[in-house]
Amino acid sequence: MKHRSIKISIITMIFSILLVSLTANEAAAESVPEWVKNNALWYGQGDISETEFLNAIKFLIETGVIVIESAEDVVAEIMEAEIIIPNGNSDVSGSGFYLPLNLEISENTKVTWVNDDSVPHNIQSQDNMGKVSDLFNSPPLQTGDRFEFTFEESGVYNYYCSFHPWRVGVVTVK
Numbered sequence: 602m603k604h605r606s607i608k609i610s611i612i613t614m615i616f617s618i619l620l621v622s623l624t625a626n627e628a629a630a631e632s633v634p635e636w637v638k639n640n641a642l643w644y645g646q647g648d649i650s651e652t653e654f655l656n657a658i659k660f661l662i663e664t665g666v667i668v669i670e671s672a673e674d675v676v677a678e679i680m681e682a683e684i685i686i687p688n689g690n691s692d693v694s695g696s697g698f699y700l701p702l703n704l705e706i707s708e709n710t711k712v713t714w715v716n717d718d719s720v721p722h723n724i725q726s727q728d729n730m731g732k733v734s735d736l737f738n739s740p741p742l743q744t745g746d747r748f749e750f751t752f753e754e755s756g757v758y759n760y761y762c763s764f765h766p767w768r769v770g771v772v773t774v775k
C-alpha cells in the first residue's frame with residue numbers, strides 16, 4: 602500500500618511537470634489529447650479511479666509522449682575524467698605537472714585525482730584570490746589514493762597542494 606502511494610505521487614508529479622511544460626510548448630501540447638489532460642484533473646479531484654488514470658499514463662508511454670529513461674541512461678550521462686599527480690610532482694624544480702595541467706571538461710563530469718607520486722599530496726580548491734575555498738578539499742592522499750569531485754557548473758577552477766604550494770592546476774568546465 603505504501604509503495605503504491607509513492608508510485609502514484611511520482612506519477613502525479615510527472616503529470617504536473619508535463620502539464621506545466623505543455624503550457625510553454627504548443628507543439629507538445631498538441632500531442633497530448635484533451636481527454637488525457639482531463640484525466641489528470643479528474644484524478645486529482647478524485648473523480649476517476651486509479652486504474653483509469655494509470656491507463657492514461659500507459660497511453661502516453663505507448664504513444665511516446667512520455668519517454669522513460671532507465672537509471673542506466675542517467676548514470677551514463679555523468680562523464681568522468683582523471684588528473685594524474687605524477688611521480689616527482691613534489692619537486693619544486695622538476696616538471697612533474699598535473700596531467701593534464703588544465704583539464705577541460707563539460708558540466709557534470711566527475712574528476713578523479715590519482716596520486717602516482719611517492720609522497721603524499723592533497724588537492725585544495727582556491728578562490729580567484731588564491732585562497733583555499735571549501736568547494737573541494739581532499740585529505741592527504743598517499744601513493745595510489747584517489748580523490749573525486751563532480752563539477753556541476755561551468756567556470757574556471759584553480760587548485761593546489763598545500764604541502765607543495767608551487768603545484769597549481771586548473772579545471773575548466775565549459
Ligand SMILES: [Cu+2]
Nearest residue numbers: 722762764765
Ligand atoms: Cu603535493
